[in-house]
Amino acid sequence: MNGKRQKLDDLFIETIEQNKTAMFRLAYSIVLNREDAEDVVSESILKAYRHLSELKNSRKMKAWLFQIIANESKTCLRKRKRVELTEDFSAFPTEEYVPESSFDLLEFVYHLNDGFKEVILLYYFESFRVKEIAQILAVSEGTVKSRLSRARQELKKALEDAQ
């Protein structure tokens, strides 16, 4: 192994250690099953490591890793056939979100419909930009913007209701 690859490995390990929780959060938001999300993260890490030499831009390692997690999560869904892939459903929650005594942002996000959850998580929790989110989720920037806009309205409403 040469020095370049060794450093890449070190950076990879550092990235997954730093994003342990965030990776689970993204996988869980898509598969909505704790055990499956755990498996998706493990599989994604191993898959990413196998393909590490194909990553051209190491500065984008986190986005690349999240792209793999999003893809693996969707594959997991397809295998389970419990939930279907959607492109642009309504942003309204799958089950109505009922705020508890204090507003739980993560719970609110998990109640959003497929497609919207990932966008909100990546935008607000991971601070990715619209262009990056579009690449991670393999959708257009327009789709990301529209989902953000509609989910933002829902979020405003939920926050007002919680107050």
Add this chain to the structure above:
Amino acid sequence: MNHFDKKIRQMAKNTPCPTSKEYDEKFNHTLEKIKKQSLSASSRKTSSFSFPKAGIAACGVAAFVLIALPVSAKISDYVKERMEQMSDEEQAQYTAANDTSNMTKEHDTEALQYSRDLTDDENSRYFALRDKYWNEGLFPEGELTLTDRLEADAAITAPVYETYNREIYLPDRTLTDEELLQMIDFSEKSAYAVSQTAEAQEIIQAQQEFNRNPYPDESDLSEDEAISRSITYFREMYGVDCSEMEVLCEYWLGFGFGGYGDYQITFKEDDAHSYCVNINSATGILSNLFIVKDGIDYSNPPSVPGKPDEAFLRSNYENAKKLMTSAFNSDVTITKAACSYVANENGETETGCVYYFIGLSNNAMYGIQYHIDSDYFGYIYQLSDQGWQQDGTPVPGWQMLELEP
């Protein structure tokens, strides 16, 4: 970013996401597996240090930047201080030992090699000690022995570095922690010393410049060709002559399996009219196209509810088809097509647009956004498999009109 977004980001930062014990165990198990694989590979050629290939090729210079700026988060003040304490003579010794002159020649070599594989126990101690070296300032008491050339029958009783072959000869017995630390120290000092040379600095600067202004590979589509193709796209697809317009060509590095970069070419007619296209530099494939017309950015949905009419959408497909066929001439044929949108109870689409999904015989698939209100196709983007499910049936919740390819 507006005030609301800032507030939500702050809220997100403060939102806990506890993970289960099972997840922690699985995660740690996976991490250990990766570390072991990484270590096992590194033990064969153990340094974090290598000579890049000649020239200023992007892939070659990266190695040196990583040497000079090695995972900066991990370089503690301890290590920094230790490196900076090296005298000029000491630096010169490490540089010479590592044959710096080869770094700008055609010389694809690994800097350090071991005479035998490290055992599992040595591997795991090496890794743990390296962490302590970096993060706790745990350094060896002595230094690795260096020699120009070992005698053929020399007895190896302790690790020794031979400059001639750039190889560390190891004794058959188990290495002690002190010896492993000496090897780590040698590797780090070598990397630092070489990174301080004028040649390395030059390469680092070239890499930094590349990061600021990335450029495509030599075998990729040239900028002139990309601009020429863009002019053709807008002429053939929209009947717009961009050849005399102000043009801005940027290059963006992408990511993903295989990696790629896009030329983003923007032709500006005036403040309210511009034409932008992204072309993959490696494949030459159109990846994105949008238009700003009369001040409207057509890459965004208009958010003015519109009521699509099925008969009209079917007839309008001819226009979508014409766009794609004029983009690709006769190089490809359309293999599948559909028009899709999400409608509310009144039959209106709230985003004010519908999408034509067109699959081509070269396996590329495109979405074409149609603004109902403006009667305009101003945004085309390459996509993976949206629009259809794996089995080819429409996505639930969508109005999906299958169209004749």
